Amino acid sequence: MCPGSFDPVTNGHLDIINRAAKLYDELFVAVFVNPSKAGLFSLDERMEMLAEVTGHLPNVSVTSFQGLTVDFCRTHGVGIIVKGVRAVSDFDYELQMAQMNYGLEGVETLFMPTNPLYSFLSSSLVKDVAKWGGDIDGHVPAPVAARLVARMGGE
Ligand code: PNS
Numbered sequence: 001m002c003p004g005s006f007d008p009v010t011n012g013h014l015d016i017i018n019r020a021a022k023l024y025d026e027l028f029v030a031v032f033v034n035p036s037k038a039g040l041f042s043l044d045e046r047m048e049m050l051a052e053v054t055g056h057l058p059n060v061s062v063t064s065f066q067g068l069t070v071d072f073c074r075t076h077g078v079g080i081i082v083k084g085v086r087a088v089s090d091f092d093y094e095l096q097m098a099q100m101n102y103g104l105e106g107v108e109t110l111f112m113p114t115n116p117l118y119s120f121l122s123s124s125l126v127k128d129v130a131k132w133g134g135d136i137d138g139h140v141p142a143p144v145a146a147r148l149v150a151r152m153g154g155e
Contacts, residue, residue, distance in 0.1 A: 001028040001078045003069045006046045007039040008144045010126055012118035014053055016084035019112060021057045024080070029054060030072060031064040040127055040151060053141045070105035081107055086114045086121070 002017055006029075021027045031046050041049070043064055050062040065072040069081065081101060083094055091111075098109035121139055130136050130148040137145055 001030050001069075001073065001076070001080075002082050003030045003032055003065070003072070005034065005037075005039065005123065006031050006050055007041055007123050008046060008126075008140065008148065009050050009053060010118070010121050010123055010140050010144075011138070012084060012086070012114055012121040014141060015115045015118055016082065016112055017054055017060065018057070020082040020110075021054075021060050023082075023110075025059060027057075027060045027082075028072075028076060028078060029060055029062050030069075031062075032069070033064055033066045035066075041147070045147070049141075049144050049147065052143050068104070070101050070107050073101075073107045074105055079108060081109045083109055083111055084114045085111045086119045 002013075002020055004013065006013060017027070017029055029050055031043060031050070033043055039046075047062050047064060054060045054062060072078065073081070081098070083098070085091055085094060094109075094111065098111075101107045101109060126136050126139050127148070129139075130152050136148060140148065
């Protein structure tokens, strides 16, 4: 599975999803429902965007989950979590989560180095650029860019 907030999905996420889908017969892209963080897009919107941009991948299912990632893994028979690592700064926290998840449920984590094209990219940064009218084409898929511009009050 590829778990995340996906608020919204970026080209960096999509790169990891595309590559992970080639490695496994089945891939869940699962949006974490975070009760303590509202986010810009609703859960339904995030899932709609993910479904739209992964529609070309027949072995990918878009879903959501509450609670622990490892609980989702257990109930869905998932043995491997795939995470993109953009830079060394990501590694610290990702390593802690991977070790915790392995300790909790024996779930493995595969770290996939992000394409350097996207090493600076994050959903938060894209939202900030969009908020102030900056160009986000090339950072997010076209349908996501359109929704971001609309949400930020653009045309
Ligand atoms: O896109 P994000 O916000 O970096 O994704 C973080 C996410 C959702 C993968 C992480 O917060 C997570 O796994 N949350 C689920 C709750 C959980 O399992 N917490 C313990 C992690 S060791």
